[in-house]
Amino acid sequence: MEALNKHGIGTFDVVVVNLYPFYDKVTSIGGIEFEDGIENIDIGGPAMIRAAAKNNKDVLVVVDPNDYPLLVEFLKGGGDDQHFRRRLAWKAFQHVASYDSAVAEWLWKQTSGISKSSADYDKFPPSLTVPLECISSLRYGENPHQKAAFYVDKRLAEVNAGGIATSIQHHGKDWELGSVTLFMDLIYSGAVSQGGDYAMCWTPSSRKVLEVKSFYNLLLLIHEKVFPWKSVWKPTVPSKVSFFLWTAALGRVLTTDNLWKQVDGG
Known part of the structure; x- marks a missing residue:
């Protein structure tokens, strides 16, 4: 001073x-x-x-x-x-x-x-800082005294490289943590296998091809509900499912890894 x-x-x-x-x-x-x-x-x-x-x-x-x-x-x-x-x-x-x-x-x-003589340039970075943003708080169901939150890297969504985490939208009360992990586990359980040199097989489908109905049925394994088919786009479709159906129908889902992970480059 x-x-x-x-x-x-x-x-x-x-x-x-x-x-x-x-x-x-x-x-x-x-x-x-x-x-x-x-x-x-x-x-x-x-x-x-x-x-x-x-x-x-x-x-x-x-x-x-x-x-x-x-x-x-x-x-x-x-x-x-x-x-x-x-x-x-x-x-x-x-x-x-x-x-x-x-x-x-x-x-x-x-x-x-840059340097062909050094293998270090072809490896993952030795340290990494990922900027995450909180988009929602979560509930622990039977343990409401415990707190949780859902974080995403929104930069990936800005360049169309985000996974399912940057695609989810919700309104109203917070998600329950168990519901989020269950949803992810259900999607990831439907593994994609190689179906030839240039083809991929979606195992939950009887025809082994990507189709909306198989995704919907996978999500409803624990419920006795019928796929609405022609009325699938009506408001009766659960909100947590509708966004995913649109993504699948538009052909933007290439592998289940795109749903579970956030990848650089789409």
Whole structure:
């Protein structure tokens, strides 16, 4: 403070930073040259964010435009709530961590094939940071005192590379954790086997081909219900099933691994 006063430099009360859209640039259609990707890595922004977040007792740091209204209300109320300041600081560090993870992932991919003499470039990265976002809380059924949450990597959905986790939508009360795992287990139990050089067999189908009816019946193994067939698209279809039927009917389901895992590249 003495140095600031000596040189007539004022202090910052609020720091608002919007980082370069690095991930959007490097995943754009057609790709991007390495030099252009490097130029889209924000350097000064993360440094300012980290410095402001570290000094959250005296500085408010905002990295999400959705927090602007909350910031205005906070300032109108006097701005003395340390809980709010620390939440913004947490969000700031989380934002920078996600940003840096995207940069690290992209740089690792750029090393592929650079050195033919080193096998390390063809292996998985020695460490990996995956930015996950909570999309729903979960219930433990008979143990409501236990809490759980469902996290996904939404970046995959943005480039059409997500699996079933980024495709599920729901409204109303939270899912029960057991229902989610049961659903995944049922889908994954219908293994796809090789049916020739260029063909895949879907075992739950009598014809060994991908068809909506076999998926529906697989989901209803524990119930005595009849496949609605022509009325399948009507509102009577369970909401947890309808989105999956559309995906299968449009031919977007290639293997059951696409349902269980989130893969890069679709």
